[in-house]
Amino acid sequence: MPAGNAEQATAAPEDAEAARVARERFREGMGHFEARRFREAIHAFQLAAQAVPSADLWFNIARAYEELHDPVSLAEAVEHYRMYLRDRVDPPDREAVEQRIASLEERVEAARQASLSAPSTGTLRVDGTVEGATVTLDERPAGETPVAAPLTVSPGAHALELSREGFLPFRAEVDVQAGSVTAAYARLSPATEYRSVRGRRIWTWVLTGLAAAGLGASLGLGVHARSEAQTDLAEGRRWAAFSDYALGGAITLGVAAFVVGLFEGRSLGTERVTP
Numbered sequence: 001m002p003a004g005n006a007e008q009a010t011a012a013p014e015d016a017e018a019a020r021v022a023r024e025r026f027r028e029g030m031g032h033f034e035a036r037r038f039r040e041a042i043h044a045f046q047l048a049a050q051a052v053p054s055a056d057l058w059f060n061i062a063r064a065y066e067e068l069h070d071p072v073s074l075a076e077a078v079e080h081y082r083m084y085l086r087d088r089v090d091p092p093d094r095e096a097v098e099q100r101i102a103s104l105e106e107r108v109e110a111a112r113q114a115s116l117s118a119p120s121t122g123t124l125r126v127d128g129t130v131e132g133a134t135v136t137l138d139e140r141p142a143g144e145t146p147v148a149a150p151l152t153v154s155p156g157a158h159a160l161e162l163s164r165e166g167f168l169p170f171r172a173e174v175d176v177q178a179g180s181v182t183a184a185y186a187r188l189s190p191a192t193e194y195r196s197v198r199g200r201r202i203w204t205w206v207l208t209g210l211a212a213a214g215l216g217a218s219l220g221l222g223v224h225a226r227s228e229a230q231t232d233l234a235e236g237r238r239w240a241a242f243s244d245y246a247l248g249g250a251i252t253l254g255v256a257a258f259v260v261g262l263f264e265g266r267s268l269g270t271e272r273v274t275p
Helices: 016-034 037-053 053-066 071-087 093-116 202-229 231-264
Strands: 122-128 136-138 138-142 151-153 156-162 170-176 180-185 193-196 267-273
Touching: 016 037, 016 053, 037 053, 053 093, 071 093, 071 156, 122 136, 122 170, 136 180, 138 156, 156 180, 170 180
Parallel strands: 122 180
Antiparallel strands: 122 151, 136 138, 136 156, 156 170, 193 267
């Protein structure tokens, strides 16, 4: 536990306000330490030391840093333990603190050596269901499937893409750990295309043909009516009426062909086109 004497943390203050601030920050730091909020405790102790420096505060800061366990924090703990031994007059726990300093220095050095020997890259193996697919890693070409040699990459997330004509592209994010092998297997699915299926215009053409025949008949009857009118006006008018009937029928059939064509030509559905 850190030193818990608030009066020691603010011994012999020349400034009453500074002493008050130091005592408040000291108590705040003790509360954070007991609640295992070690970074907050360090901050509070440091504010107390800015108001009134104290050997006990260096000790408290060292204990809080030690509880964080990472190499940087352990090095800070060593530094503040040394400050404690420097500023405390005849510390009764000198031998114990020096042993703690030696132990922490061994841990800091071990962590440093481990970081030097730790692998800095990872390995990625890529394969897929389709041969000849283009492999792209982080938007850079990385060969074609099957990729014979594993890829050496930096640790972290990487964007992987496989593509080949006639297949849907495969995209994924792979996370590679330092010193480990990560396998990525891409399943490429065939690209599916569809085309519209329209109805056959059978009755459209039948009605169009009948309309054309009716128009031809109307023209023929009109010519015959003109010829008959030259000799018999009543007979010419009778044939002219037949021509009008034929023309009316042709127009009706033409309109019917147009309407039927709209329905017969509409899309009835879609069908799959195999690539």
